[in-house]
Amino acid sequence: MNAEQVWSASTGPSGDPAGDVVRWAVFSCLLVPVVLVVYGSSFAGAAGSAAGLTAVTAVCRLLLRHSERAAAEERALRSVVARSRRGRAAPAGQRGGRHGGSCTPEG
Template identity: 60%
Template sequence: MERPTPDTAGDLIRWASFSCALVPVVLLGYGTSLAGAAGAALGLAAVTAVCRLLLRQSERGAARASAEEGAPRRGRHGRVGSGAHRGGRHAGGDTPVD
């Protein structure tokens, strides 16, 4: 039986959200003004939101990379095989090229 993979990004976001709630309470307990505690809470919430966005984007990229691992490799422009290349200098017949 396979063990489910832990949702480490989700755990991280849950702890960050908990901190967003806990830090202003602690700041108020130590005598910080309500405006200062609210500012800290908003700053932490903004940082948490950005981190969540980056973590989810990273997870999608990792999932996409692991899905493409089994796919066959293709050429630079998506063509398979070597074939003739376009562009560049082509000598006609036995004409020497400088």
């Protein structure tokens, strides 16, 4: 692997966009209190902000993971249904032929 491949692998788009969002959120949770203290906020205020950001980040991470799991389950379900229908002319309820029931006219 040459230097260009290493650079593009480390800076290119990753396969986990939710993970990227969480990493940036964690970075913000660490950076915001530092900036608040540097610009004159109290340590207690900065700690409170850090705690709030951490709680919001944790909830967002849970929601993102739940959404990813639901989307993966939906894709899996669709692929199973598509595979089961391959090779059939029509689903079972739409096949031609005679069947009993109240759909036939009584004369």
